[in-house]
Amino acid sequence: MTADFRRGDSVRVMIVDDSTPVRSLVSRWLEGEAGITVVGTAANGREALDLLDVLRPDIVLLDVDMPVLDGLGSLPPLLARRPDLSVIVVSTLTRPNAQVTLKCLALGAVDYLPKPEARPDAAGTSAFRRELGFKLKELAARHLKGPTAGKPVTPHLALRASPTRPRVVGIGASTGGPNALAQALPGLAGVSALVPILIVQHMPELFTRVLAEQLRIKTGLAVAEAEDGEPIEAGRVYLAPGGCHMGITAVSDTGATIRLDRGEPVHHCRPAIDILFADLARVFGPASLGIVLTGMGRDGTDGAAAIVGARGTIFAQDEATSTIWGMPGSVVRAGLARRVLPLGNIAAAVGSAVGRA
16 A cells, blocks of 8 residues: 655545556556546555545545455445545446446445456557546546535526427436436336436446346336337336437437437547437427436537527536536536426426426
C-alpha cells in the first residue's frame, strides 16, 4: 500500500485493486489530470478500510474481484464510515460481475466502469482511460463545489403543456440511473398499460441485460432488452442494449418498430439518449414525452430540443434527488423542461399527462 499527502485545491482519489500493474497504470494516468490527486492505493478492501481515515479520499475506485475483502464486502463499511464518499465500482464484463456491480450501485456506489477485456488492446485501454477521466472530473467538480456553494438554477418553465396526449414515453438516465429507474418504474405501471416506455441507460452490453432482468423482477413490468425490428407496443418496457443506439422506425400511421445500430458514440455514449429522443420527435411528434433522469454530461439535451421543437413534452429530474445533475441540469438550463420534478413525483406527473384526454 502507498500514500501521498500532497495538498491543494484538488479532489482526492484512492485506487483499490489487487493488480499492482493496474494500480500503477491508473495512478500514472490520473497524476496528469487537473484537479485530481491520487492520495494512495490499496490491494484489497481490508487495506482500503485501514487507510480510509489516513488518506481521507473523496473518491474511491473500487475493484470488484479482490482477495481478503472484495468490492461488495468492503463497500458498506466504507460508506458507513464516510457517507460523503463517492465510490466508482470497476469490474470486468462478465455476468457475475454485472450482478455484483448492480448490487454495489443499490448499496450506494455512485457509478461503475467496465475494465478493458483480459486481452487488452489500444482502443479498449484508450476508451477506459477516457471514460475514467470524464467520470472523475464530473465527480471532482461536485466535490470541489460543495453542497452549499453556488446559486441554485432557477428552472425556466415558460413552455406550454402539449395539447396532445402522449402515445410514447422515452426515459434517459446515466449516473444513478439504475436506482432511479427502480424507484420510478413501479409507479408507471398504469402508464405502461397505455403506452410503450423506451429507456436508454448508459451502460455496457451484458450489464443492460442484467439490469433489465432485475427491473422486471423489482417492478413487475415487462422490462426487456430491445430487439432490432420488434414492434413497439403498450404494456412493454424496452431497454436499449449496451453498445447499441436505440431508435425507432415508423411502419404505419399508428405503429413503429425498434431500430438498433452500432453507429458512432454520441457524447461518448452508445446507447445515446439523443438518438432515441430525436426519433421520438420525428415519429410521434407532439405525442412524445421525454424524461431526463440523473446522469453526467449533456446527453439528452439535443434530443429534448427535438421533442420540444415537435411540440412534445420534456420532464427533468430535480437537482436535490439526482445523484449527478449533469444531464437534467443541461436540459433545464436550455429551457427545454416543461416540469422539473423530484424523482418521487415523476410517475404521478407522467400518469397525469398520459391519462389526459
